[in-house]
Amino acid sequence: MHNSEEFKIPFGPQHPALKEPESFSVALKGEKIMGVDIRLGYNHRGIEKAAEERTYIQDIYLIERVCGICSHAHATCFIQAVEEIANLVVPKRALYIRTLIAELERVHSHLLWLGVAGHEIGFDTLLMYSWRDREVVMDILALLTGNRVNYGMNTIGGVRRDIDPEQIQQTLKAVDILEERTKYYIEVATQETTIIKRLSGVGVVSYDDALRLDAVGPTARASGVKRDIRADDPYAAYAEISFDVITDDHCDVYGRTVVRVKELMESYKIIRQVLKNLPEGPIAVRAPRMIPAGEALSRYEAPRGEDVHYVKANGTDKPERVKIRAPTLANIQAVKHMLKDRYLADMPIVIAAIDPCFSCTDRLVSLSHIDSRDKKTITWPELHQFSIEWHKQQGIDFTQLNKQLEERLKKC
Amino acid sequence: MLGMLFSILIFPGLLFVSVFGLSVEYIDRKIYARLQNRLGPPWFQPVADLIKLLAKEDIIPKAANQNMFKLAPLFALTAVVTAFLYIPLWNKESLFSFNGDIIVVLYLLTIPTLAFFIGGWYSTSLYARIGSVRSLTQLFAYEVPLFMGILSSALLAGSWSLKEIINFYAGHNWFWFFNLLGFAITLVSFLGKLEKTPFDIPEAETEVVAGSFTEYSGRLFAFLRLTLDVEMVVGSALLAAVFLPFGFSLPPVFAFVLFMIKILFIVSLISLLRTIVARLRMDQMIDFCWKFMVPLAFLQILINLIIKGIILR
């Protein structure tokens, strides 16, 4: 291993810097990154296919589990598409409650990100503090929805739970605490010397590049691209709420941090408005079990960026096709661009700066040899056969193991 | 002979310094946790970790150089434990005091870094190799301010022996106040030696997994962990002896307790320092050491020379 010679190190699928498994192969020259090969697909779970085999009601909970952090985002996005196909008019109160949960979710997601970013640059104190304060919003979410992450708040035609005045008071109190803490984090992010040293000038994506690479969410907004579905194509109750789209012109990781902490302040503003103007009325309309044939595309501004769901219905109680485009898929190409000519030390924070959610992203597995360009499609039985052969070569015979497994299952 | 063996193996040698190292690790972790508003580990956590690791299997990579891989941790541990024998604990004289022992201690403290490099390099893992190259690169950055900081104090005392240095400061009360700048420089560069934030670049877990230690497990890893703990004790003790050289004239028991308190004070300073900073990048760290710390260390030496030339004449 000489300094002049290039070598490749695996960065993932299992790596302390990655909170979710995903495979990167980094070509290094000393400490300098010469190229990054991103191989998506490690965490493919077949959710889209599974969604086609379940009813719409079951799908809500399945789609909610596309992502653990932005679960409300995916569920709402899916439901919006279904409601559009079924021509349902969702009551206003339900829309407001959806907006409320969406913003609380954004607060928890951004605070989580701040902690992760702190950890990636070795600042564990920031991680501990921001996650401690995140517990405040987690408690509120548990109080309002009945769970800390997979809220299960949505149902086709509205929401499942109403909120009462006492809960509103508690939420407002929590928002006051969080607002004060966020002011402190803005101070920390913009004034701590070591943080600024590690963040500024790292992972630069210019305005033009952000447009060319189709960056979304805070990643795009930190490069000055004013792109926010909440403002551009308002859904839920956002059309009736005033808020600012935060942008920044630093174009680097520092800019992304600033955008996120400032967005927290906007979220508090939105939460207060929602709670103040919460209309009276029912929280849901009755939805049919059979959704009429049709198709719809729905967009939603998740904490990580624009989330797109496409649903095609065929008149039965199961969708014919569900397509999910998670925000990370839009941003991941920018990572490659950001890492060019940077140091290995910058890699964790640059990857973390797009707030990646790899499990949401992985939609397709394409296996190809790392150095070859040609790809081929193989069917499921072929893959099965291939794996048996491969393991036989490694000295593991699955026919024996399968027999043992069957015997054990019989005993159970 | 038996007395000498006792002092090498039990007090203040291997056993004492290991136990003390573990308690220092506990105190460090507890303070770190409390500063982060956490509960922190229970008191037996470092001991439990050590016992757990000692009971585990050693896994040595096939491609690794077996002997080097096994010897490096022992080599590192031996070096730091030996260094502790040269530091005066309750009177002005350490067990094996001689003229020039301060240099020996400093060099013995450099050995663990080299051992980590060797262990990491010969384990042949890519992460370990990057980590060990980093720890060696880092060595060239912090070693100079560290040596200059410590030696500036020795310069004022006009001796390379810890005994003489302590004697000098006992004769010239409050002179150690002039060395506070040197103390700060040494403390910060010492963080680089201990590989703690902001200089934990060689074992930055989000970048190179565990650096040189990536392939270590079981007993060998336990020795490496113990080495880092003991290194912290020895380094803090050296700093305490050189920069806080008071109270050695007290009765031995009191002097010993006072010395332990001094060590713990330095350890808490280290915990505090690593709580409030982020990890630097390698280039930033080298910049920081050479452009900021070294000039300051020169300033300290200049101050000491002036004092020596004007006041002590």
Next chain:
Amino acid sequence: MLREVLGSIFKKPATNRYPAQKLDMPDKYRGKLKFYPQKCIGCKLCMKDCPTGAITINKLDEKKFEALIDLSRCIYCAQCVDSCPKKALEASGDVELAQLDYKKLKVVFRAD
């Protein structure tokens, strides 16, 4: 940062000793399910709507039903609670469901 960090020394730690000291869950927390056999009419809507197939309703006798809930499959979405027309199902705040024995995760509610 330094001020905040030093201030933390005098604060109560935010974490707690978990198994010894438990946290309270909010009233309507969606934990382990409860089933009231006497209310069940056997419409099996809960079975139909369950996303994971964790719940099975068996007919024991005329107007007597038992529910078999597989806690290892349940995702605690409480859709069955919403689907049930007779409110025979309820979510409780019980969240400490970890088991070493796989068999203990299958819960049977019988009418007696």
